[in-house]
Amino acid sequence: MSKRDRLLKWLTGGPPFLFLLVFFVAPSLIVIVASFRFPGEYGGLAPLIVDGKANLTLETYRFFFSDFIYARVFIKSFGMALATTLICLGLAYPVALLIARGNKKFRDLLVLLVVLPFASNFLIRTYAWMIILGPQSAFSRAINGVLGWCGFAPVTLLFSSFAVLVGMVYVHLPFMLLPLYANLEKHDPALLDAAQDLGASAWQRFWRVTWPLSLPGVYSGAALVFIPVLGMFAIPEILGGTGDILIGNLIKDQFLGTRDWPFGSTLSILLTLVVLACAGLAAWFSRQGVRHA
Amino acid sequence: MALLEIRNVIRRYGALAAVEDVSFSVEAGEFFTLLGPSGCGKTTLLRMIAGFESPDAGQILLDGIDLADIPAEKRPVHTVFQSYALFPHMTVAENIAFPLKMAGTDAQTIKIRVKQSLAEVRLEDKADHYPHEISGGQKQRVALARGLINRPRLLLLDEALGALDAKLREKMQIELINLQKNVGISFIFVTHAQDEALALSHRIAVMREGRIEQLDEPSKLYGFPRNRFVADFIGNINLFEVEVKEAAASYLRLAAAGIGEFTAPPRSGAKAGEQGWFAIRPEQVRIARHHDIELKNRFSGKVRDFLYIGDVTTYKVELENGTLIEALMANFEPGRTMFFQVGDAVTLAWRHDAGRFLNE
């Protein structure tokens, strides 16, 4: 590349690069270092250099692995993320399929209709479920009425894992739907005709043609749901009960509650590693899928 | 002094050599074509002349000046791209005016020159249209007008007729020749279509795998190909293996296994005992049931197949040793598609000075 091109490259790419270096990379490094530091006297972090030596320790990591309850929170979050992803997949797939197969004129409109609820702040959407699942709502009373009629005790829907799950699914559904739709829209209808022509039933056509081809979209959507859910804290806080603590809640408490910043940093690092592992897995899976396609 | 001089230019991509030690020159007012299959390096050469890529070695000289440190926008060389690359957000007139604007010409002059240019390509009524509103052929002409308006030293055309259908292509070829003659600017044309190259060019450089195989006028390339590649690439050719029995000053005596000996035009440097190929164009091979005795080069065979394309029919004849020879015959009787049936016994013959011996 010529000298002039190189100059242009850094002129256009330089400023955003620098900005992100300072406000993204540097803070990330700070967190990594912080996870090895001691907590300060009144919260926060202890000084990095004490008497000319680095004031570092592996205490926080040891602390994490010493008590199983912390790992259990991770596992619980993982489970919640998995459940959310699977339910989102089940709900989003039929809709994405319908829009993709449907009349060309309506496609953009239908996609817009899916995205519009997303326009509202996710707190609002979470709050909506507070109303619906609250004990006074029509919905709750109807459910409890049916249960009572069947002989069961009334059940509180709000402030439970169920409520958190519903909230998570509701907030993240569009994230699963859009990549899925983007993928399904590109499918060549002639493939299904060919399959039918060669004797495949409706189920077989789905399972052997549509589903495999849609896998890249499924993986994208899954990643876009799974990863954010892992880090969520607001939804468990608003819709969940005292037992519904997820990683996000733990981290938030460390930074803004107990002010044990090193431990909070450790939790963040561990969460990051889990996220990277999942992203790597998803990428690996999608590459496998492509080979079979 | 030649207008453009390419001296020992080399361009490599990693281990792959796109252009390998190429040298040639282009004269003023010439229609010069780089012809070859895809991947032969012709487009790479063009881009180096335009300034989008730099040679790894060698020099490119325009009017005697080395272009090495001159960026693309400062070179008096313009390109017509295969996709035409018209600016979609500008009208036809604005597109054509663009080079003048870049050169800092005043608005009044621009207006006059654009009007002239539109008249030159017969698009006066489309001045305020946008590229997506005009046809392929019209886009082609806008691209040409845009490239020529400030009279560059050289116009480069990269497979410029590639996107047009056959009839339109023929029309544009004639327009292109006339335009080049009227404007007097040198054109360097890149194509893989040999018939187009033959029709348009003053000279053609046939390229393969980064090198120039032969640089000549169209008729010389067609009539006197230097090797099998050029012979086969340009037009249709019959090729079969022969051995030189006798090499004299005014003729060659060649022998083909299984069918006998015949006379061929002389070739300097050919020696008796040398192995090679004999190349002869289908239109030089006469086909008949019996031939006049004057044509001493004659062989018998059976018609295996034929291809009727309206004005001529090509017959595929199998000789006694199994070689298939194509013979072209004009259909001078209207309504009759062929004179020979499949399976007919025929005689093929050609003049003693037809065809050519090739040793590579």
Added chain:
Amino acid sequence: MRKRWLWTASALVYAFLYLPLVIVVAYSFNDSRLNAEWVGFTLHWYRVLLDDEQMLRAAVNSLLIACTASGVATVLGTMAGIALHRYKMKFLLFLVLTPVAMPEILLGVSLLLFFIQVLNLTLGLFSVMIAHITFCIGFVAIVVRVRLAGMDESIFEAARDLGATPWQTFRLVTLPLIMPGVIAGALMAFTLSIDDFVITFFTAGVGVATLPLQIYSMIKIAVTPEVNAVSTLLMLVTLGLIVAASRIAPEVLKGKA
């Protein structure tokens, strides 16, 4: 007949998507303190909203932050999008996408640490703006890059070929052609900023409130239909912005994924 199954399933999902929001909006007009039963129509809660000083200050803050953040992010994001398309800088791509792909809490936490430990900065409007810019850049960059990828590359070469310097090419050819993408990206960045909760939560500190933060504290402390009212208004604003953005550049919807 399989279509009918698809239709019912989809209808249910759409209902699932919209019903909760309809309820929120409906109850904002409900003449009752509780979000339980419909009593009567009223605009009372909207009036309360307009008198709520804290809420109004939060709204002003949100607008201020969104305007600044989306402005800066659009400029930086457009530069990044062009650089990514033309020069394929893998590392820049990583830097640009990761803040968007990672759980927001990680970015929020790291910026909190960075601001306090390293810069010794009091958290406030400035820290929130910086945070918002960081995660908005990626979005604008991707939209611009997608737009560039869909264009005939030879157009830019043609401009240079005909005598335009790189700056002239950018000004006269590139910018006009990517403008719809840039505007759409700006609108979406504005939306993302106005709606953001998690990152703002960590970087706003004590004194500064934005609309989402205000809504959050209202939900946690004292729920009244005033929350419904402010939610409805906020929804209308972001809805309008998204519709506008998708009109200008439809690929924004695909890019969102």
